[in-house]
Amino acid sequence: MAALCPNKKAPKPRYAAVRTLFLPGTQESEILDSAALVLFFPGPQTVTGEDVLELHVHGGSATVKAVLSALPRCIADGHIRYAEPGEFTKRAFMNDRLDLAQVEALSETLAAETEQQRRAAVRGSSGSLGRTYEDWRRSLLQARAEMEALIDFQEDQHFDESPASLISNVSRQVSDILRSIELHEMAGQRTELLRNGIQVALLGPPNAGKSSLMNQVVGREASIVSGESGTTRDIIEANLDIRGYLCTFADTAGFRTATTSGAVDATYPEISIGAVEEEGIRRARTRAAQSDVIIALASVEERTAGGYEIVYDLETLKLAAACPQRLVLVNKTDAIPKGDLGPLVREFRERVLKRVSGLDDIAPTLISCKEARNQSSDQQDPGGVRLVADQLVLAFQNMTSLPTSLQDLHGVTERQRQLLAQCRDSLEEYVQVTENVDEEDQEAARDIDLTMAAEHLRYAASCLGRITGRGEAGDVEEILGVIFEK
Numbered sequence: 001m002a003a004l005c006p007n008k009k010a011p012k013p014r015y016a017a018v019r020t021l022f023l024p025g026t027q028e029s030e031i032l033d034s035a036a037l038v039l040f041f042p043g044p045q046t047v048t049g050e051d052v053l054e055l056h057v058h059g060g061s062a063t064v065k066a067v068l069s070a071l072p073r074c075i076a077d078g079h080i081r082y083a084e085p086g087e088f089t090k091r092a093f094m095n096d097r098l099d100l101a102q103v104e105a106l107s108e109t110l111a112a113e114t115e116q117q118r119r120a121a122v123r124g125s126s127g128s129l130g131r132t133y134e135d136w137r138r139s140l141l142q143a144r145a146e147m148e149a150l151i152d153f154q155e156d157q158h159f160d161e162s163p164a165s166l167i168s169n170v171s172r173q174v175s176d177i178l179r180s181i182e183l184h185e186m187a188g189q190r191t192e193l194l195r196n197g198i199q200v201a202l203l204g205p206p207n208a209g210k211s212s213l214m215n216q217v218v219g220r221e222a223s224i225v226s227g228e229s230g231t232t233r234d235i236i237e238a239n240l241d242i243r244g245y246l247c248t249f250a251d252t253a254g255f256r257t258a259t260t261s262g263a264v265d266a267t268y269p270e271i272s273i274g275a276v277e278e279e280g281i282r283r284a285r286t287r288a289a290q291s292d293v294i295i296a297l298a299s300v301e302e303r304t305a306g307g308y309e310i311v312y313d314l315e316t317l318k319l320a321a322a323c324p325q326r327l328v329l330v331n332k333t334d335a336i337p338k339g340d341l342g343p344l345v346r347e348f349r350e351r352v353l354k355r356v357s358g359l360d361d362i363a364p365t366l367i368s369c370k371e372a373r374n375q376s377s378d379q380q381d382p383g384g385v386r387l388v389a390d391q392l393v394l395a396f397q398n399m400t401s402l403p404t405s406l407q408d409l410h411g412v413t414e415r416q417r418q419l420l421a422q423c424r425d426s427l428e429e430y431v432q433v434t435e436n437v438d439e440e441d442q443e444a445a446r447d448i449d450l451t452m453a454a455e456h457l458r459y460a461a462s463c464l465g466r467i468t469g470r471g472e473a474g475d476v477e478e479i480l481g482v483i484f485e486k
């Protein structure tokens with residue numbers, strides 16, 4: 001600082017001061033910026049734990065470049081360099097200002113594309129997850145140390161805790177941690193849906209209006225987050241942001257087992273389909289099986305012989321029934337006189353939906369992609385597309401929400417979840433080794449393989465250490481590589 005503004009006193013820590021910056025070594029003859037704002041933050045109470053000097057200079061790139069190139073002249077050996085990507089965060093971690101769970105939360109915050117992803121990421125930044133894992137780790141290490149002491153001094157008369165009581169105390173702690181880990185893993189799975197996107201499959205017979213619905217949802221209720229990608233000729237995917245939820249919408253090939261509401265018991269006509277179409281349907285089935293939400297679409301069609309029918313596909317309805325979150329929609333409600341729609345939909349419920357186990361009490365949502373397309377956007381809910389979005393958001397909330405008391409668990413990342421699973425495995429093995437011991441049962445306690453039990457505790461603690469980065473030295477280097485390379 002003294003080199004840049006030689007005849008001025010250093011700014012008061014944490015206060016902004018206006019200073020003229022000079023090119024060092026020019027006896028104040030060459031001005032770099034005539035009114036820069038300078039702020040000095042002395043360590044260790046800074047973001048990195050080290051001293052930080054902030055220079056706020058005027059915004060032209062020439063000024064910025066001049067100041068940056070003047071910096072090497074400020075120190076004797078002239079050695080100065082730009083920070084590596086993520087280096088400030090890494091230093092914050094090294095200086096104990098952040099734990100690894102917070103570092104990961106920061107990386108999730110930077111990567112967040114939707115509101116729900118941002119909220120989940122912010123939850124992880126409080127440091128409470130890291131503190132919880134560190135508490136668990138310490139108590140497991142303590143338990144392990146006591147167990148090892150027991151191995152070494154078991155024969156010592158002065159050892160004041162009996163093996164049975166030590167083992168049952170530790171087992172109680174282990175059961176508490178196991179119960180909490182289950183909650184954390186569940187929360188991690190839910191948060192993964194927010195991060196990676198909820199998979200939504202649109203299924204139905206050909207021509208039901210699947211592509212039209214997808215276009216309407218994108219046009220009215222969602223924005224495309226990243227470009228549409230055709231994964232195959234038959235499944236078109238788009239990553240959508242629907243009210244803050246990232247979801248991947250998959251428009252699939254139409255299933256050819258279409259029938260009508262009047263013919264639920266009919267055997268399907270043998271339809272010859274080409275190999276490409278067959279492959280499309282096979283992929284649509286696979287996609288349905290992997291989806292978190294299924295939308296089964298049917299449509300109102302005019303009969304050639306006169307009158308109207310609802311064309312649906314039984315297989316897609318059954319696939320929807322098997323999925324915990326599903327919507328059944330009837331499209332093209334504009335195609336039928338208003339008075340005829342009610343009876344037709346009632347017949348569809350009675351003769352079709354009530355016979356598909358899982359859909360028996362479902363009322364289909366009536367939509368018209370045509371009305372949604374044609375009507376002006378100031379109408380309340382043209383064609384019912386907003387209602388579909390409402391129902392989807394409700395399904396998304398069901399799949400991802402956590403009770404208020406567990407909100408911080410939204411910060412559990414996939415890496416942490418995997419380590420928690422490993423920790424759980426070890427603790428379960430500990431439980432197996434020690435399961436027959438209760439406080440009074442000295443006999444059973446003597447038969448326990450204490451070395452094995454202690455080893456399971458050590459491994460469980462090391463998994464937790466890998467989460468916070470406070471584990472064994474070799475581990476930490478490896479973890480830092482994984483996290484900071486992002």
Ligand SMILES: Nc1nc2c(ncn2[C@@H]2O[C@H](COP(=O)(O)OP(=O)(O)OP(=O)(O)O)[C@@H](O)[C@H]2O)c(=O)[nH]1
Nearest residue numbers: 206207208209210211212253254332335368369370
């Ligand atoms: N009257 C009416 N026609 C519609 C509606 N929605 C879609 N259509 C028409 O139905 C036809 C099929 O629509 P698509 O959206 O291509 O149907 P799809 O289910 O994607 O068809 P496939 O890709 O063959 O499986 C098109 O001619 C649409 O214009 C609607 O709400 N009302």
